[in-house]
Amino acid sequence: NAGVTQTPKFRVLKTGQSMTLLCAQDMNHEYMYWYRQDPGMGLRLIHYSVGEGTTAKGEVPDGYNVSRLKKQNFLLGLESAAPSQTSVYFCASTRAGGWQETQYFGPGTRLLVL
Amino acid sequence: RKEVEQDPGPFNVPEGATVAFNCTYSNSASQSFFWYRQDCRKEPKLLMSVYSSGNEDGRFTAQLNRASQYISLLIRDSKLSDSATYLCVVNLFGNEKLTFGTGTRLTIIP
Numbered sequence: 310n311a312g313v314t315q316t317p318k319f320r321v322l323k324t325g326q327s328m329t330l331l332c333a334q335d336m337n338h339e340y341m342y343w344y345r346q347d348p349g350m351g352l353r354l355i356h357y358s359v360g361e362g363t364t365a366k367g368e369v370p371d372g373y374n375v376s377r378l379k380k381q382n383f384l385l386g387l388e389s390a391a392p393s394q395t396s397v398y399f400c401a402s403t404r405a406g407g408w409q410e411t412q413y414f415g416p417g418t419r420l421l422v423l
Numbered sequence: 424r425k426e427v428e429q430d431p432g433p434f435n436v437p438e439g440a441t442v443a444f445n446c447t448y449s450n451s452a453s454q455s456f457f458w459y460r461q462d463c464r465k466e467p468k469l470l471m472s473v474y475s476s477g478n479e480d481g482r483f484t485a486q487l488n489r490a491s492q493y494i495s496l497l498i499r500d501s502k503l504s505d506s507a508t509y510l511c512v513v514n515l516f517g518n519e520k521l522t523f524g525t526g527t528r529l530t531i532i533p
Contacts, residue, residue: 340519349431351510351525352467359519367520399466409455409514412521414466 310335315400315415322390322422330385330418332400339405341383342367342412343375345396352399358383359405390422426450427513429524437532440501444527446511447493455514456487456494460507461526467510470496498529506531 316331332341342357354367356375364375372394374386383402387394398418403410426449436442448456456473471478473485473494484497494513498505511524 344523349525351427352523354520357519365519411457411469412467414468416466417464 312336313400313402313413313415315398315418317418318416319419320421322387322420324391324422326390327386327388328390328420329387330398330400330420332383332385332402332415333381334383334400334402334413335381336402336404336413337380338402338413339380340403340410341377342401342403343373343383343385344399344401345369345394346399346417347396355385355398390420392422394420395422396420425524426515427511427522427524429511429527431525432528434527434529435532436501436529438501438503441497441499442501442529443495443497444509444511444529445493445495446513446524446527447491448511448513448515448522449492450513450515451489451492452517453492453513453515454517455521456485457512457521458483458485458494458496459510459512459523461510462507467523470509501531503531503533505529 343355344352358377361380400415401412458470459467460470461467477486482499486495508526
């Protein structure tokens with residue numbers, strides 16, 4: 310099992326450009342999450358999904374959109390990148406009943422917005 | 424007050440020593456508690472869950488104090504490989520979301 314994988318690993322964008330981050334998991338997990346991690350801020354939840362076709366906002370959703378068309382994939386989109394979105398993005402997944410379960414993280418995507 | 428608060432450190436501890444961290448949380452109705460470990464430039468990984476009765480896994484012991492709203496992590500006989508950032512994680516509101524502390528950085532010195 311590959312676990313949770315993220316694509317790409319690193320990306321540089323110019324302000325105003327768009328991009329999509331892909332998260333894939335092969336553990337048949339119901340719940341998937343997107344976080345960003347910034348120095349001194351800890352991990353902050355952007356959006357999450359409790360099942361195929363459903364998404365919900367987290368703590369810092371502005372400027373991001375998500376889609377969960379397939380159970381194993383969770384996409385995070387930046388429509389118009391801003392320097393404030395420079396961060397490390399982590400995807401995670403858990404079995405149903407997510408708050409009691411271990412969150413498995415992907416290796417992260419480092420994004421630099423110039 | 425932050426929802427989940429940790430001392431950021433750094434804690435610089437000699438090899439073989441015992442070190443302890445605390446983490447406080449804001450909501451007395453919080454349901455689940457965890458310690459995650461994050462190595463430099465890597466993803467977080469679960470170290471251990473924290474149960475009401477406390478739990479131990481080898482050199483690691485986790486405790487929960489609901490009355491004072493904190494959890495603790497004790498590492499005995501510390502190893503160089505214990506150097507990492509330790510994240511306190513709490514399910515504050517009994518839903519699908521977890522809240523992460525900013526982490527405590529630990530360096531074990533030879």
